[in-house]
Amino acid sequence: MLEKVDFPSDVKGLSIKELQELASDLRKEIIRVTSKNGGHVAPNLGAVELVIALAYVFDQPVDKVIWDVGHQAYAHKLITGRKKAFDTLRQYGGISGFLKRDESIYDVFGAGHASTSISAALGFSVSRDMKKEDHHIVVVVGDGALTGGMALEGLNQLGHLRKNMLVILNDNKMSISPNVGGLKNYLIKLQSAPVYNRLKDDVWDLLGKLPAGLSQKAREAASKVSEGLKNLLVPNLLFEELGIRYFGPIDGHNLPELIEILKKLKNIKGPKLLHVLTVKGKGFEPAEKMPTLFHGLGKYDPETGRPLKKGETPSYSKVFGRTLTDLGKTDQKVIAITAAMPEGTGLDIFREEIPERFYDVGIAEQHAVTFAAGMAASGLKPFCAIYSTFLQRAFDQIIHDVAIQNLPVKFALDRGGIVGEDGPTHHGVFDLSYLRIIPNMIVMAPKDEAELQRMIKTALDYDEGPIAFRYPRGRGLGVKLYEKPEPIPIGTWEVLKEGEDVLILAVGSMVQPSLEATELLKGINPTVVNARFIKPIDEELLRKLIKNHKII
Secondary structure (H helix, E strand, O other), rough: OHHOOOOHOOOOOOOOOHHHHHHHHHHHHHEEEEEEEOOHHHHHHHOHHHHHOOOOOOOOOOOEEEEEEOOHHHHHHOOOOOOOOOOOOOOOOOOOOOOOOOOOOHHHOOOOOOOOOHHHHHHHHHHHHOOOOOOOOOEEEOOHHHHHHHHHHHHHHEEEEOOEEEEEEOOOOOOOOEEEOHHHHHHHHHHHOOHHHHHHHHHHHHHHOOOOOHHHHHHHHHHHHHHHHHHOOOOOOHHOOOOOOOEEEEEEOOOOHHHHHHHHHHHHEEEEEEEEOOOHHHHHHHHHHHHOOOOOOOOOOOOOOEOOOOOOOOOOHHHHHHHHHHHHHHOEEEEEEHHHHHHHHOHHHHHHHHHEEEEEOOOOHHHHHOOOOHHOOOEEEEEEEEEEHHHHHHHHHHHHHHHHOOOOEEEEEOOOOOOOOOOOOOOOOEEEEEEHHHOEEEEEOOOOHHHHHHHHHHHHOOOOOOOEEEEEOEEEEOOOOOOOOOOOOOOOOOOEOOOOOOEEEEEEHHHHHHHHHHHHHOOOOOOOOOOOOOEEEOOHHHHHHOOOEOOO
């Protein structure tokens, strides 16, 4: 059936049976391509019916569909003119794994980080109304992204402005790892009380059939009764208290039901939220059983789901997690904090072995940093492990809540540098620049996984202020690891190769390539220095080396 569909308009003429066949074909294609290219498998498999229903009901791209993050949108790409290019997904020169405005007119708003969609859609709605245009605006946001403060800020403003907009909450009970926090528990409570929503809709429709004057009075009275009924059946209904009408929850894999309710919601003005329940990894048994692993992974066997082996060398993330856990067992003040990424950062090891000192705050990097600052101000030793690209979101908190107060928060920046297939929204290329300008901050980058161990120990022992170390994605160099790593004196570099005339100052993952490059040079014998402290620099060594080298 996928062969017959190139654009959303092609979906509209299909029968329910054909739509279900299309869903099956989309899943097969997603599995086929991601098995050889890697990618976000489970979230995309869980959103297939939602993509189809939106294409069936709404008139894209006139109607605007905005996807939060974008890792639910592979099926969207397949039915918006990119089917033939799908084999290039996440490859150099190919199509992005996320939404990109310059890739397709159907990618209304680009993303890669979570919780931005509602705010962006609200901006689109203001523009639409100012221009006196008449089209629908739909947001698809995951329950994990809804834990981000920015999403809640957007909902608050949406309820205040009363814009005609539909927010679809794609609730698979996970973001990357299983969801945490009060909002997760709140959504579970909503799922247990669908009777309120059915009763409210049935009564509202029934009262609308009364004569005009009587109908309005009856509905006003029913609204007052509804408030009491709502608090009885669904305590503290968050969305309706914000002024956003709530519908659901409904089965996100039931195409007839999805299509029917989306058609109804098109005709209801004002802010609305549809709560859709989906299964992460739907239709692919390995992904359904291991949704965290299949959230995002490299190449895998499309039959068994087993990841293709890359060797036995541990990743930098695993070395970090193992080392911090070992140090945490000897120092009761060590705390591990992450923002919805325990497996990705390697802190799943800490969680398993020292659960009472592990905190996953959800997709809330700003909160994570200030949470850590409070701990540091109270004498604890918090390690805040966040991907480099995501720590950008907490820049003000790093300055205002940590650095100005000179608090000893330890920042572990995973995925520093170019990360490859995930593209520009995920490259960790700004960290060295923005961390260096922050007062009181120490900044380090290890040349290999063993030096990473020493930097973790350095951070643990450093109590004079904030300290950060950034390390790359992927596996280490295979060097021997320390059983008991020793700290590195603050601000010291090391000379790895003595030479003359040319001085190479290499940082982090560029140290090994720099050493290899010297072997290719003919007639030139450079000195190679591991400039492992980006701030402060080793001024004493640098002044000494400058005297003996013409080129740096």
